[in-house]
Amino acid sequence: MSAVSGLRRRSRSAVVGAVLAVVVVVLLLVSLGLGQFRLSPVQVLQALAGDGLGHVVVVQWRLPRALAAVVLGFGLAVAGALFQTVTRNPLASPDVVGLAHGAFTGVLVALAAGAGSWVVLTASAVAGGLAVAVAVWLLASGGVVGGLRLVVVGVGVAALLASVNTWLLLQVELDVAMSASAWGAGSLNGVTAVQTAPAAALTTVLVVGALALSRSLRQIDLGDDVAAATGVRVPAVRTAALLLGVLLVCVATAVVGPVAFVALVAPHVARRLARTPHQPLLLSGAAGALLLLVSDVVAQHALPVPLPAGVVTVSLGGAYLVHLVAREVRRR
């Protein structure tokens, strides 16, 4: 009985994964054709293979941004799944250790100090996020790795930084505050191959690392004692998973800013689509990639005023989760 339902669940996961992958690829092709210089998906394919103006527009201008959305959305979602699994808290995301708040504080401080260049802002964001992660880790020391203490300490630190951010926003000039808020929402504007290539490489390595842990994580899901009895080194696996999650978020933050919501929502969407008992890593990644790609397309092409993709991500992801939850309630 359980074997049958397990098999059915696995084949459902495979179908959901395949559908998500196809949708992502199709949307990628469509999005590469959108903009001032409009191309059909077939023309996009020709441009990808061929040369001339179409090749320049599609491969050099649009592809880095679209690929960044796919890869970083994937990475963020995997990070969220890792955090939710390790902390056993469905509301946990890398935000729980204050990464996004710390990154935003870093940028606000840099902006208040008069910095304006992309490199400085990125560096201060990543430095802020990492500093906060280290602080939370130290403050929560002595407890279970990834236990309740880490979560509560992280919430406290995040709230502290949120207060500081609110205050900093009130101190700076209105235009500085607005551009900081736009950055803080997360945006793919101005992303080029220079950022996408290293970010994609790093994300791939980190995701492979996460997949290597997935079997042990599933054992831990059954309980620490069960996992330990089957030879899993529980604290080491937990630490590694949290570290991978933090690094994945740092890579994404460096390129697009704190697009926090993907990490929280994508694992829930994936889990509800596939009806798996745990947060599925790869499916979460696929859902995250789709969410960030759709959001960026909508933010670029469908809105009357240009808005950061992060704003759309929150609305779209939130609305879709509302739909899934409501459907679940109706079905019972």
Place this chain on the structure above:
Amino acid sequence: MPARSLEAAAPSSSGADRGRRRRAPLLVVLLAGLAALLLAVVLSLAVGAKPLVPAVVLDALAGRGTAEADYVMGLRLPRTAAAVLAGAALAVAGALVQGLTRNPLADPGLLGVNAGAAFAVALGVALLGLSDPWSVLWLALGGACVLSAAVVVVGGVGSASGGSGGGRGGDPLRLVLAGVALGAALSGVTTGLVLSDPDAFDRMRSWNAGSVLGRGWDVLAPAVPFVLAGLVVAAACGRGLDALALGDDLARSQGVRTGRLRLAVVAAVTLLAGAATAVAGPLVFVGLVAPRLARWLVGPHQGRLLVVCLLLGPVLVLLADVLGRVLLPPAEVPVGVVVGVVGAPLLIAVARRSTR
């Protein structure tokens, strides 16, 4: 069928801090809390740009003050009352939400109260140009109530309220997810709205900070009945929440109607947090810190928690407000900012002692 039961229950914190240390008797905690509240009220009336000695404060309260003291008290009394009202309401709302969801991460904002209030206020400011405290009060209150109702509908709290026939009367995780998702979707729209309108952005960034500055009696009075109603419902829910802490099935076997209970708790949280947010802006962090502190002091029993929260919340907000007046003179730091700065170390200290 098995897929239904796969929703992992949110981790319970009730066991984590139970019986780990000897607690002071409830009476001692209550007396200490009352003394702290009185002290905080006096401080709030005395401290500020024009400091008054406590004797002058007492004279002015008794109607024997100088004209100058009367003027200062006329500004500080409603402000103090606003801090007490918001603090008490948020702390109790937080205790209710943590009991309802069995999740120590829960704060009143989880049910979307904040996001609803912020959206309504942003709409009013951006489209209708309403920004006086009285309009903002009703906008925020209305937004909070509408979004909470939506969360209840989406989260399916009202369904299977009899608790029979396999329905679980609203899974707490599903309720929380509905709140988070609806709140997020709406806050994205709010951000978009505000980012495309500099004037609205400017007003919203100060509303977002949370403040009790300049809240006159006319703004305070309409909020009081909502808070009182919320407190009455909260008091009635205490016993049911204690049973719910043991799990839905055990609660039902004790005769608790879980669906109806959840509905009542959500209503109370909406009234309390909605009114507090309407008065002082989003100070939800109070609703996370105060219940954790109270739980650490008196344990997980809901009745005690609520009473202690009623004292701790106002103390926290009052002290934060007083601190905000003296931190960076002559400017004032908004109370919402100081609450985060003061509350976070408290929360971290308690977490280090009571959780693993």
